[in-house]
Amino acid sequence: MKREKVSPKTRTVAAAGENASPRIRPTTKIPAAAAIGILLAFGVVAIFVADAIWPVPPVQSADASAVASTSGSPAESPQAAAWKRMIDQHFAGDAACASCHPKQAAAQRRSGHSRTAVAMLESDFASELLAGQPYRDSRRSQTFEFTSHSNRFMVRDADDPDLPALPVTWLLGSGTHAQTPIFVDQQAQRGVEMRWSFLANRDGIGLTPEHEKFDQYEAKSLQCYGRPMDAGDVRSCLGCHTTVGPPAQLPIQNDLYVANVGCERCHGPRKQHALLAHQGRGEESKPLVQYASAEAYIDACAQCHRDESSVSPTAQPHELVRFQPYGLKRSRCYLESPDKLTCSTCHDPHDTVSHDRTVYIQQCQQCHQPGRDSLCTASPQGDCIDCHMPATEWTAGIAFHDHEIRIHEALAPKHSTPQVKP
Numbered sequence: 227m228k229r230e231k232v233s234p235k236t237r238t239v240a241a242a243g244e245n246a247s248p249r250i251r252p253t254t255k256i257p258a259a260a261a262i263g264i265l266l267a268f269g270v271v272a273i274f275v276a277d278a279i280w281p282v283p284p285v286q287s288a289d290a291s292a293v294a295s296t297s298g299s300p301a302e303s304p305q306a307a308a309w310k311r312m313i314d315q316h317f318a319g320d321a322a323c324a325s326c327h328p329k330q331a332a333a334q335r336r337s338g339h340s341r342t343a344v345a346m347l348e349s350d351f352a353s354e355l356l357a358g359q360p361y362r363d364s365r366r367s368q369t370f371e372f373t374s375h376s377n378r379f380m381v382r383d384a385d386d387p388d389l390p391a392l393p394v395t396w397l398l399g400s401g402t403h404a405q406t407p408i409f410v411d412q413q414a415q416r417g418v419e420m421r422w423s424f425l426a427n428r429d430g431i432g433l434t435p436e437h438e439k440f441d442q443y444e445a446k447s448l449q450c451y452g453r454p455m456d457a458g459d460v461r462s463c464l465g466c467h468t469t470v471g472p473p474a475q476l477p478i479q480n481d482l483y484v485a486n487v488g489c490e491r492c493h494g495p496r497k498q499h500a501l502l503a504h505q506g507r508g509e510e511s512k513p514l515v516q517y518a519s520a521e522a523y524i525d526a527c528a529q530c531h532r533d534e535s536s537v538s539p540t541a542q543p544h545e546l547v548r549f550q551p552y553g554l555k556r557s558r559c560y561l562e563s564p565d566k567l568t569c570s571t572c573h574d575p576h577d578t579v580s581h582d583r584t585v586y587i588q589q590c591q592q593c594h595q596p597g598r599d600s601l602c603t604a605s606p607q608g609d610c611i612d613c614h615m616p617a618t619e620w621t622a623g624i625a626f627h628d629h630e631i632r633i634h635e636a637l638a639p640k641h642s643t644p645q646v647k648p
């Protein structure tokens with residue numbers, strides 16, 4: 227399957243070999259208009275409540291039909307129009323930054339951030355499904371059939387002719403690991419996370435991660451298609467996969483979102499900066515890299531990458547490996563080197579993750595060197611990551627690196643000592 231692949235060897239740590247401390251800027255003052263925009267823009271990140279909504283009351287067949295026929299755009303309210311004007315006035319879009327910041331723009335295009343929410347019908351995955359066979363879900367004995375109709379991507383259960391076809395709205399995820407489609411019902415303000423996804427480890431369609439728990443389903447309800455979501459769920463899904471979206475007072479409407487995690491998600495609305503910079507006055511509207519401390523930096527990433535505030539008391543250790551800020555903030559490396567360690571120590575936030583271990587090991591050794599922090603007593607020349615940040619399966623076939631840097635008692639003694647390649 228053809229995906230926009232990038233070289234895994236891409237060197238991402240901008241400051242490799244430099245000091246490991248993060249480049250934290252003082253908090254900058256921003257103009258009032260931009261501040262309003264930012265407040266609007268960043269007040270909308272909802273709390274992730276995925277597990278709270280199952281099971282939902284089933285909808286009747288009539289409801290399912292109603293959904294399929296009326297899920298188009300509702301009439302536009304003055305508030306929605308004002309929101310669109312605000313976006314237009316304050317947000318420039320990634321393309322507007324590229325001419326002056328080519329390095330960050332090129333990195334951003336490699337990163338999953340730049341294509342983590344696309345219109346389903348425009349995706350490669352949709353083209354492949356439309357050209358291929360229906361998908362048989364053997365765990366449920368359903369057969370999902372895909373068509374396009376009036377410029378919409380539709381899915382139906384071929385084994386249940388009474389069930390209407392559902393339009394699929396967004397495809398979330400770049401495909402490094404997976405891409406999961408969702409349906410957004412703009413009328414009823416709810417949605418469905420589809421039961422089928424693109425899975426990189428199968429190079430094709432398969433069961434959406436964690437959907438084994440939804441093998442049982444209510445016939446003639448939205449559950450036939452996947453996991454029903456309430457408005458809060460839909461907002462949080464899109465909130466983490468887009469640059470900006472409508473605040474709570476406005477309805478969930480697809481055209482009120484700026485898709486993908488673009489430059490202005492992290493740097494705030496920058497249209498004014500871009501305009502002034504074109505007149506040689508870029509300095510007057512110095513853009514924000516607004517992190518007063520290492521903690522504030524990590525908090526900004528944790529809005530989506532998740533820290534302790536998103537962790538439920540019943541979470542299992544393997545589930546937590548997906549939450550890099552959670553792990554990092556528990557590490558002694560972070561706790562005992564105040565205001566030094568951020569995500570930028572090891573990653574360029576603009577770029578796709580590098581798999582070049584030598585770069586990471588150099589970062590460990592910036593601190594763990596003779597005369598500074600402690601040295602490894604077990605394998606000082608080995609691959610630190612294998613032993614102290616091991617890849618850990620989150621769900622079958624998808625692993626994340628455990629960002630709680632520590633001594634894994636169970637792992638260590640069994641390991642041979644891999645040598646670092648020059």
Ligand code: HEC
Pocket residue numbers: 251318319320322323324325326327489490493496497499500501503504505508509512513514515
């Ligand atoms: C016409 C050229 C131009 C365009 C377009 C432009 N910038 Fe800039 N940008 C500049 C200049 C000039 C600076 C100041 C460089 C410096 O401080 O050394 C700057 C600085 C920055 C900085 C660093 C600020 C700091 O505190 O060091 C960020 C972040 C930034 N721009 C983001 C953006 C984003 C996001 C966009 C697109 C929405 C954008 N820029 C569009 C010219 C531009």
Ligand code: HEC
Pocket residue numbers: 336337338339341342398399400401402465466467468469487491492523526527528529530531569570573574575577578579
């Ligand atoms: C608006 C939510 C959001 C914020 C804020 C955010 N991220 Fe992400 N990040 C994502 C999503 C979603 C993905 C998955 C992208 C994909 O589909 O591949 C991701 C992926 C990544 C990746 C992997 C990219 C790749 O292609 O390998 C890195 C690294 C990363 N983020 C670092 C950061 C850092 C560092 C920060 C803070 C400076 C940050 N992110 C802030 C949502 C966010």
Ligand code: HEC
Pocket residue numbers: 274276338398399400401402403404405406407408419459462463464466467529530531532548
């Ligand atoms: C709290 C923020 C948050 C919420 C809510 C959220 N995501 Fe994500 N999502 C992320 C981040 C961060 C990543 C990248 C790291 C990871 O995979 O955990 C990601 C990764 C993904 C990926 C894998 C991308 C890849 O190829 O690596 C998919 C697919 C995805 N999300 C779909 C969804 C769907 C569907 C929903 C709603 C049901 C959702 N996400 C809700 C933050 C979020």
Ligand code: HEC
Pocket residue numbers: 240249320323324327330331332334339487488489490491492493515570574575576
């Ligand atoms: C996921 C969050 C995130 C996104 C998206 C993002 N940036 Fe940044 N950017 C940062 C952070 C954090 C820094 C601070 C420096 C660092 O940690 O590397 C930064 C620094 C910068 C700088 C200052 C120079 C430097 O590299 O330190 C410029 C210029 C910049 N970004 C432009 C952009 C442009 C243009 C885009 C979109 C193409 C963009 N950024 C997208 C988080 C982000």
Ligand code: HEC
Pocket residue numbers: 246558559560562563566567571586587589590591592593594598599600610611614615631632633
């Ligand atoms: C910013 C500096 C810094 C960086 C970068 C850093 N560490 Fe640390 N690390 C520390 C400090 C400080 C401690 C606690 C005091 C000590 O052991 O010297 C520590 C402790 C540790 C410990 C002992 C943990 C425990 O629970 O006893 C391990 C293992 C470790 N680091 C491994 C790593 C690895 C592997 C990397 C790279 C992936 C890394 N560190 C990067 C500063 C850092």
Ligand code: HEC
Pocket residue numbers: 524527531550551552554567568569570571572573579580581582583586589611615625626627628629
């Ligand atoms: C001490 C170094 C270090 C720091 C600090 C660090 N990471 Fe990582 N990160 C890694 C390593 C090593 C990998 C695995 C790279 C590979 O694939 O070989 C990784 C992988 C990732 C991935 C890809 C998914 C995975 O787990 O394999 C994401 C996303 C990510 N980091 C986000 C973050 C965020 C967000 C932060 C800040 C909270 C952060 N990282 C801080 C070292 C670090």
Ligand code: HEC
Pocket residue numbers: 587590591594600601602603604605606607608609610611612613614633638639641642643644
């Ligand atoms: C083969 C697995 C392995 C590799 C590779 C490895 N370590 Fe360790 N590391 C361990 C074990 C096991 C311990 C605990 C040793 C003990 O308790 O005596 C340890 C201990 C440490 C400590 C704590 C030392 C102290 O005095 O408490 C630090 C710091 C550390 N490692 C850093 C690193 C760094 C940095 C690298 C890469 C250059 C690395 N380790 C590579 C297994 C490994």
